[in-house]
Every structure is written in structure tokens, then in C-alpha cells.
Amino acid sequence: MADVPSTLVREMGCTMAEFARWLPGATREVPVRSEVDGEGMRHRLDVASGAAEIDLQPLQPRRIALLCLPVLRVTFRFIDLDAAQRSVFLTHFDHYTRRGGG
Numbered sequence: 001m002a003d004v005p006s007t008l009v010r011e012m013g014c015t016m017a018e019f020a021r022w023l024p025g026a027t028r029e030v031p032v033r034s035e036v037d038g039e040g041m042r043h044r045l046d047v048a049s050g051a052a053e054i055d056l057q058p059l060q061p062r063r064i065a066l067l068c069l070p071v072l073r074v075t076f077r078f079i080d081l082d083a084a085q086r087s088v089f090l091t092h093f094d095h096y097t098r099r100g101g102g
Contacts, residue, residue, distance in 0.1 A: 004086035008076040012097070015070045016041055016056055026096040027052075027089075047089055050080030 012019070023032060023043060030045045040057040055075040062069040078086045 003083050004078070004090050006078045006081075006086070008078075008090070010074055010076075011059065012072050012074050013062070013069050014072060014097075016058065016072065018070075019056060019072060019074075022097050023054075026093045028092065047078075048081060048085045050078065050085070052081070052089060053077040053079065 014022075020034075020041075027045055027047075030047065032043050032045045034041055034043045036042075037055065038057075040055060043054040043056075045052055045054075053076070055077075057073040057075075059071040059073055062071055076090070078089070081089070
């Protein structure tokens, strides 16, 4: 995986409930502290020698004809993790949360 910056923002096509179900496996069962943050959620977990914060903010759903897809803005903040540690974390997270398709 390319160099992972210390802050990364992306959109994911899921609900906050789906994200919450995926989070334990996507983070290798690391204990997660979660709190409501406005309309979104903030998750914080200890990783290796540092921490990761994952902020979720619901966005307007994407509509294609009658199809309606949920969208979350997901912000990853890596604290005191080097590039290799960030890459290992995000590679596992991405593989775990990847859904079928091309």
C-alpha cells in the first residue's frame, strides 16, 4: 500500500450501524472507546505504540434512480504511528471492510 498519511479522509458506502458491526474485526478486536460527536461518532483505539481515531459523519445518501446508498465521511487520525504501522492498520481495515464487486 502507498504511504498512508497521518490524517486520511474518505467516503464509505455504509451506515453507522454497519460500520459499528465491522469495527471489531476491522481493528483486530482492539478495545474501542466510542462517543457521540454531534450527528456522528468518534472511535478511539490504542494501536501498537500509538492510537487511531476514526470519526464518522453521515452525508447525504447517493441516489441513482430508485436506488439509495448511504454515505459516511470517515476520517482516520493516526497518533504516534509511523508510516509502516499506519499501512499495516489500514491494509487490514480495508481488506476486512471490502465488499464484493469488481
